[in-house]
Amino acid sequence: MAYIIKEVEKLTGISSHTLRFWAKKGLFPFVQKDHNQVRYFANSDVDWARFIECMRSVGMSIEHIKDYIALCQKGVESIEERKAMLVAQREETIKKIQAFSEALNHLDYKIAFYEEMSKNNQDPLNPMKVGSIRECMMKKSKK
Numbered sequence: 001m002a003y004i005i006k007e008v009e010k011l012t013g014i015s016s017h018t019l020r021f022w023a024k025k026g027l028f029p030f031v032q033k034d035h036n037q038v039r040y041f042a043n044s045d046v047d048w049a050r051f052i053e054c055m056r057s058v059g060m061s062i063e064h065i066k067d068y069i070a071l072c073q074k075g076v077e078s079i080e081e082r083k084a085m086l087v088a089q090r091e092e093t094i095k096k097i098q099a100f101s102e103a104l105n106h107l108d109y110k111i112a113f114y115e116e117m118s119k120n121n122q123d124p125l126n127p128m129k130v131g132s133i134r135e136c137m138m139k140k141s142k143k
Contacts, residue, residue: 002040025062058093
């Protein structure tokens with residue numbers, strides 16, 4: 001079956017604008033065009049679009065994806081190189097996940113902190129509010 005870009009957009013959720021951009025960058029080497037330059041995506045091209053979206057979502061650059069495509073075109077002899085690229089991307093993704101996890105923990109801590117302040121109607125971090133840390137510090141320094 002062959003799909004035009006709008007149909008690929010509906011199937012994948014990837015915008016037709018993005019698909020056209022990727023096509024112009026050379027990320028769809030096997031997509032066929034007719035005499036009017038309309039692109040026709042095979043099922044394998046739709047799967048490839050999903051793969052590209054996945055790689056882009058974890059930060060793989062367009063240049064690296066193009067390198068991956070070039071390796072794919074070499075066939076079996078490039079399997080280890082392709083695997084190495086994906087392993088490296090996986091390691092980068094794990095680092096990003098860990099960083100996001102730390103950020104999420106910090107956000108959870110701060111949200112709980114503000115919930116407690118709200119519950120007690122206290123804002124020790126606001127220097128304009130009575131009972132603030134600044135006021136407490138000023139009292140301590142006068143002693």
